Amino acid sequence: MTAPVTTPAAARDAARGTGAPPAPHRRRRIQHPGAIVAFVAPFGLLFLLFYLVPIGYAIYQSLLVVEREGTYGAATEVFGGLTQYALVFQNEAFWTSVGRMLVFGVVQVPIMLGLALLFALLLDSPLLRGKKFFRLAFFVPYAVPGVIAAIMWGFLFSPNLSPFQELTKQVDFLSADLVLWSIANVVTWVFVGYNMLIIYSSLLAIPAEIYEAAVLDGAGQGRIAWSIKIPLVRPALILTAIFSIIGTLQLLAEPQVFRSFSSAVTSTYTPNMTIYATSSIPNVNLAAAFSVVLALATFVLSFTFLRITRKKAEA
Amino acid sequence: MSAVIDTEAAHGSIGSDVPAGRSRRGAAPAGRRPKERFIPRAGAMLVMGVFTLYFLVPIWWLVVASTKDRADFLGTNPLWFADFAFFDNVAALFAYRDGVYLRWLLNSVLYAGFGALVATLLAAMCGYALAKYRFPGREAIFNVVLGGVLVPATALALPLFLLFSRVQLTDTFWSVFLPSVVSPFGVYLTRVFAEASVPDELLEASRLDGAGEVRTFFTVSIRLMFPALVTVFLFQFVAIWNNFFLPLIMLRSEELFPVTFGLYAWNSSINQFPELRSFVLVGALLSIIPLIVTFLLLQRYWRTGLGTGALK
Structure with a gap:
């Protein structure tokens, strides 16, 4: 899923810890301690139970191995160090699925964000009429859950039931070669409008005076978009890109639904599907190690992307 | 989440770029907008x-x-x-297996509607406290929560399953509901919003009137934070409604499924039971109508909220 947009200044301050004024040296009594506890404790407790403890528990589980006495003996979990991680790195299915998602992301994310940017720019330009209609029509798919979207497109792609049979009988969108891109189409269909709105919101924030000089100079809409608007919405683009990268690596519902339309989608098609399949063997320790590695890979990828784009911005 | 880059660098380059476009389209007539x-x-x-x-x-x-x-x-x-034959289809869908579809819809409303409501309230209280009170550990708590925003929900599904199975609570309503009421993003957004829109003077005035802190929050502050609350509610509602991994890994009993997961289960067995196809399609349509209506009704707030985040 897609967490939305942040306020850069606040985030930056928070990251540096500069949000709070330097603590005074004299001890000051905390005012309203009861209220603070009453406000913070409910969320704090649940955050601890359902965020922090599970993360810790996943790491703990990933460090265990199951030992059996004989073939049918009782299974006991013992500390195994990094044994599971060694297995993760030898696991071909897992890395194939990670590689598949990288290929998916390299193609799908630029297409999706390119379209979202194009639509946002058109909405922001004086070229269009009926902007409100387009904004709504493009955003509607975001209200369709991934599972439902995948079911719908599964029918639309099918050779026998599709309204576009002339096409789907010729081109097998559910074949091993194409099904990845059919899934990419589902994801694009759902998320273009959402990303469009984020970019559009940040276009609306640009003060109109900025364009005046350009207009007086006779710059056309294309020129204004390319030279002024796109550089100014860079932060929004980077943000949507990062959320898209995270979303790509976490892909689960759409391919899982496509399994009933196409035998080419295996039970280990994406990393999360591999985790689910492994946990239902059940091999929870290996599955936990997969989870940890996937979460770390997601972090590394997002931060690498951020680094690269930031370097470019400074250059 | 320092995902956003300063725009100063971009600002700097504009002046030098634009005049180059002068010759391409010819000068616009001075004094009025150029006609496209x-x-x-x-x-x-x-x-x-x-x-x-x-x-x-x-x-x-x-x-x-x-x-x-x-x-x-x-x-x-x-x-x-x-x-x-729409109404015949709907009647058949509602009658199928004693109305299990209606049960799923109800479950989804409970998981997503009630869950998002609770999540919004909890996040608002925490974000508000982080914005409006000074106490040791405040920034530390905020930074940990901010880190939580970056943890993908699917990464938590498996460990949550392992924990819930320890206490034998898998395949219960709570196993899907409880993890859904935690919204770190909500804390982040409500804190930012409370800082900007709840003035300290107003709280002081309320205190002078003798209102308690909790009462002030529920009568005064929560109204000022309303646009942010709607945004948090919507995001959390969508996240829970769309959540797939958690029900997939937690639930076995059909009567606990949320509607998207139930439809997934039916769709997966269409090959054995072709009569399910019509139920899947009608059910899919009925399940997205409330979402689309909610979105359209609340989109004003939705955009405000996106703006709060994106524009600063």
Whole structure:
């Protein structure tokens, strides 16, 4: 899923810890301690139970191995160090699925964000009429859950039931070669409008005076978009890109639904599907190690992307 | 989440770029807005028109398909109506297996509606306290929560399952509901919003009037934070409604499924039970209508909220 947009200044301050004024040296009594506890404790407790403890528990589980006495003996979990991680790195299915998602992301994310940017720019330009209609029509798919979207497109792609049979009988969108891109189409269909709105919101924030000089100079809409608007919405683009990268690596519902339309989608098609399949063997320790590695890979990828784009911005 | 880059660098380059465009389109008549030419306008409308079809035809197809009986579904134009059997289809869907579909809808409303409501309230209280009170550990708590925003929900599904199975709570309502009421993003957004929109003077005035802190929050502050609360509610509602991994890994009993997961289960067995196809299609349509309506009704707030985040 897609967490939305942040306020850069606040985030930056928070990251540096500069949000709070330097603590005074004299001890000051905390005012309203009861209220603070009453406000913070409910969320704090649940955050601890359902965020922090599970993360810790996943790491703990990933460090265990199951030992059996004989073939049918009782299974006991013992500390195994990094044994599971060694297995993760030898696991071909897992890395194939990670590689598949990288290929998916390299193609799908630029297409999706390119379209979202194009639509946002058109909405922001004086070229269009009926902007409100387009904004709504493009955003509607975001209200369709991934599972439902995948079911719908599964029918639309099918050779026998599709309204576009002339096409789907010729081109097998559910074949091993194409099904990845059919899934990419589902994801694009759902998320273009959402990303469009984020970019559009940040276009609306640009003060109109900025364009005046350009207009007086006779710059056309294309020129204004390319030279002024796109550089100014860079932060929004980077943000949507990062959320898209995270979303790509976490892909689960759409391919899982496509399994009933196409035998080419295996039970280990994406990393999360591999985790689910492994946990239902059940091999929870290996599955936990997969989870940890996937979460770390997601972090590394997002931060690498951020680094690269930031370097470019400074250059 | 320092995902956002300063725009200062971008600002700097504008001045030097723009004059280069001078010669391309010729100078606009001074004193009034230049009229856009016909070709760019038609091109823009054409692009938007084509993509309107791309975005809406699948939904149109679903609407049409859900009005047809099985013979017409296979035998007539998939993009236009035949005999109108929508209400028969809905009746059959609601009657199937003692109305399990209605049960799923109710479950989804509980998981997503009630869950998002609780999540919003908890996040608002915490974000408000982090914004409006000074206490040791405040920034530390905020930074940990901010880290939580970056943890993908699917990464938590497996460990949550392992923990819940320890206490034998898998395959219960709570196993899906409880993890859904935690929204770190909500804390982040409500804190930012409370800082900006709840003035300290107002709280002081309320205190002078003798109102307690908790009462002040529920009567004064929460109203000022309302746009942010709607945004948090919507995001959390969508996140829970769409959540797939958690029900997939937690639930075995059909009567606990949320509607998307139930439809997934039916869709997976269409090959064995072809009569399910009509139920899947009608059920899918009925399940997205409330979402689309909610979105359209609340989109004003939705945009405000996106703005709060994106624009600063």
